[in-house]
Amino acid sequence: MTRTIPVGRSNYTSRLLDLWELYDECKGSENDNPAILPRDQQFIVLELANAGQDLESYQFNSAEQAHALFLQVAFGLAVGEEAFQFEHRDLHWGNVLIAPTEQKYATFVLRGRSHRVPRCGVAATIIDYSLSRLSLPLTAAGERAALYNDLAADDTLFDAVGDYQFTVYRLMRDRLGNDWKNFEPYTNILWLHYTVDKMITALRYKRTNTKIHKHYISKLKAIKDRILSYGSAVQFVLTDIEY
Numbered sequence: 001m002t003r004t005i006p007v008g009r010s011n012y013t014s015r016l017l018d019l020w021e022l023y024d025e026c027k028g029s030e031n032d033n034p035a036i037l038p039r040d041q042q043f044i045v046l047e048l049a050n051a052g053q054d055l056e057s058y059q060f061n062s063a064e065q066a067h068a069l070f071l072q073v074a075f076g077l078a079v080g081e082e083a084f085q086f087e088h089r090d091l092h093w094g095n096v097l098i099a100p101t102e103q104k105y106a107t108f109v110l111r112g113r114s115h116r117v118p119r120c121g122v123a124a125t126i127i128d129y130s131l132s133r134l135s136l137p138l139t140a141a142g143e144r145a146a147l148y149n150d151l152a153a154d155d156t157l158f159d160a161v162g163d164y165q166f167t168v169y170r171l172m173r174d175r176l177g178n179d180w181k182n183f184e185p186y187t188n189i190l191w192l193h194y195t196v197d198k199m200i201t202a203l204r205y206k207r208t209n210t211k212i213h214k215h216y217i218s219k220l221k222a223i224k225d226r227i228l229s230y231g232s233a234v235q236f237v238l239t240d241i242e243y
Ligand SMILES: Nc1ncnc2c1ncn2[C@@H]1O[C@H](COP(=O)(O)OP(=O)(O)OP(=O)(O)O)[C@@H](O)[C@H]1O
Pocket: 031, 048, 049, 050, 051, 052, 053, 054, 094, 095, 097, 127, 128, 129, 130
């Protein structure tokens, strides 16, 4: 659930400044304190449902849960590709949130067919569309309007090193020929490859010495070996996944 409350042009209220500082003290923020904004700064407030904790800090019971989360993210991207020619373009592990759930399955409808994906106690939410791309039909003749962030104008995004995340920005640029308007769902595959790599090499698990954990780590490794051969999240979930 997202609610947008337009606030217009005014002072950023002291209540919001206090909340920002409280968040910064408790969790730390890499963003600028809004207190530095000018008095006539325009802003809006977005109220979001609490979607849980980010993938980077989450501790899974075992790789079975991580695998279930991975499938939810892959199907979510696939539905976005089909409906809006959606590419996330920045799906690092701070942009996947995890909330506990008792629901047994998540249901995704793709090309008129329902797919039931196990939750395994975790509900995935994809957030942060700052770099994302989608397009909407404009005319019956098939013309579309694309909404995207022109990353060709970004000086710093492609220079960072030290984590696979930063390589993914360069791989996306190569695939798109630096033309960010185009629909190239392979960028979703690149981020899924990054996600499955994190699940194998960097995520935290409560129990690692069990058969089930080892079984699902092998499954994740097999996905990691295969996934770059698919052209889109749709193609991946429709041809690769048995669950
Ligand atoms: N709906 C939500 N529920 C719970 N936590 C959230 C939610 N939305 C955002 N957060 C928290 O706030 C953090 C930053 O949110 P978001 O990614 O939208 O902002 P950002 O400034 O674009 O971040 P970055 O530039 O680091 O990607 C998330 O990593 C998450 O920890």
